[in-house]
Amino acid sequence: xxxxxxxIGSIPRPAELIQAFADRQAGFITAARFDQIAxxxxxxxIRRFEETGSPIITDGEQTKPSFATYPLAGLANIAPGxxxxxxxxxxxxxxxxxxxxxxxxxxxxxxxxxxxxQLTSRPVKQAVISASALSLLYPAAGIPNYSREAFLSDxxxxxxxxxxxxxSSGADSVQIDFTEARLSLKLDPSGALLxxxxxxxxxxxxxxxxxxxxxxxxxxxPGGDRDSTHSADVDYAGLLPVLFRLLAGRxxxxxxxEKDPVRVLKIIAENxxxxxxxxxxxxxxxxxxxxxxxxxRDRVLLAAGYLRLSQxxxxxxxxxxxxxxxxxxTRAIAFDKIRARIVGPALAAGQLATA
Numbered sequence: 001x002x003x004x005x006x007x008i009g010s011i012p013r014p015a016e017l018i019q020a021f022a023d024r025q026a027g028f029i030t031a032a033r034f035d036q037i038a039x040x041x042x043x044x045x046i047r048r049f050e051e052t053g054s055p056i057i058t059d060g061e062q063t064k065p066s067f068a069t070y071p072l073a074g075l076a077n078i079a080p081g082x083x084x085x086x087x088x089x090x091x092x093x094x095x096x097x098x099x100x101x102x103x104x105x106x107x108x109x110x111x112x113x114x115x116x117x118q119l120t121s122r123p124v125k126q127a128v129i130s131a132s133a134l135s136l137l138y139p140a141a142g143i144p145n146y147s148r149e150a151f152l153s154d155x156x157x158x159x160x161x162x163x164x165x166x167x168s169s170g171a172d173s174v175q176i177d178f179t180e181a182r183l184s185l186k187l188d189p190s191g192a193l194l195x196x197x198x199x200x201x202x203x204x205x206x207x208x209x210x211x212x213x214x215x216x217x218x219x220x221x222p223g224g225d226r227d228s229t230h231s232a233d234v235d236y237a238g239l240l241p242v243l244f245r246l247l248a249g250r251x252x253x254x255x256x257x258e259k260d261p262v263r264v265l266k267i268i269a270e271n272x273x274x275x276x277x278x279x280x281x282x283x284x285x286x287x288x289x290x291x292x293x294x295x296x297r298d299r300v301l302l303a304a305g306y307l308r309l310s311q312x313x314x315x316x317x318x319x320x321x322x323x324x325x326x327x328x329x330t331r332a333i334a335f336d337k338i339r340a341r342i343v344g345p346a347l348a349a350g351q352l353a354t355a
Contacts, residue, residue: 001309001353003300003345006279007049008219009127009175009337010067010319011060012331017041021065021324038063039115046119048331052339056123056172059116067177067322068129070112071105071162072096072137076141083136085183089228093323098137101146103154109174110165123172127219127319130178131159131204132197152200160207163216174214175252176201178243179303179318181220182231185238194242205247209256210275217250217279218243224318227286227328232257236264244271255281256291256299267308272311280307281317282344283337285329290336297351304352314345 013021018340020037023029045060064070072078082097113126166174178201184193205213218244223230236258243251251272258264265280272278282299283291300314320334321327 001349002311003349004245004277004279004313005054005341005345006056006125006173006252006315007054007058008316008319009058009061009125009177009332010064010321011045011049011058011062012321012327012329013060013062013305013324014041014044014331017062018325018327025137042115043119046116048075048335049338050120050122050287052335053342054122054338055342056125057116057120058127059112061112061127061319061322063112063115065324066096067127067319068133069182070109071107071129071134071158074106075104077101077103078132078137082139085223086227086231087223087225087230088232089226091226093225095136097139098143098151101143101150101154103137103151103158105158105162108162108165110162110169110171113166113169113171117170124170125173125175126166127175128159128162128166130176130180130197130201130218131155132178132200133180134159135200136180137196143355145214156200156203161206163204163208167212167215171215173217173218173250175219175250176221176248178218179223179322181243182222182234182236182239185234186231191238191242194239198242198246202247213247214249214275216248217252218246218248219252221254221281221318226326227288229286237267238266239273240250240264241282244273244276249275250277250279250313252315253280255303256284256317257286259279261299261302262306265303269306272307274289277308277311277313279313279315282314283316283336283341285316285318285320285334288329288333290342293340293343293346293347296340299348300345301351304348307351314341316341
């Protein structure tokens, strides 16, 4: 039987688009000029995706400022200086913080989906940011006349709307980016923060029927930015049993870059529920060398030794450029890796069929 394969989301932006993001923020170019450059990059990304033979594509997040902050662009009630996310190579990403009520999205992910669907007949998957990630926008000192619980109620409503808009706009599936899950265990080894994140995300998922949740997935990884991670040293054993309590039908789990994939596969097998499908990472976006289809095949065959084929899919460990200014991986290498991810599972399926 065919083994499903899907991308995570982001593709490295062309140099012209990376510069255009900086120029637009500085006011050096008009919105119309930025849109022209971004549309050209989007079209090129979709065409390259199609050429790989990928059965499911994304827009490569070409026009998102980042996978995490797209809902916030243009809001007047946010300011710099929020939660700091430290990466192991020493660089940091800093989230903004909310300054005044109410919290709402300025942009829903369905806007990116609509633009992509105009340019392709292929099924398009849409990534959205988790409610738990955006919960970090609320300042520790609080906001006058706007309690944290009031903020979370508004946040849940907006996160539900973000997913619902994408599903109703024709997304093949919706992927919730939950990359802060593993990081939470680094920030709070007791697991209390992770438990609170899972509970919050389940408040969102409870708004969908079991049939709808089959098309809603959750992505976890140790981060991937400028060839560095923020939590690869955190043991999966503390994360995965809690992760699979999420009310989602699909799970996209970084595995290609794990030092002991067999141990992780055993943990997945022990905790995966009968109604869930797991897409294991068979491509390492941080590695500068493109995997061959045979390497991917062997990673799939290894996973098939521990997981039911009916519950197994493949994916990339992470997006190739979650933030708009990340140029650490070339577009050419990214699409070479994607091609290997398309061919490798087919090789594995053929070998399993004759075994």
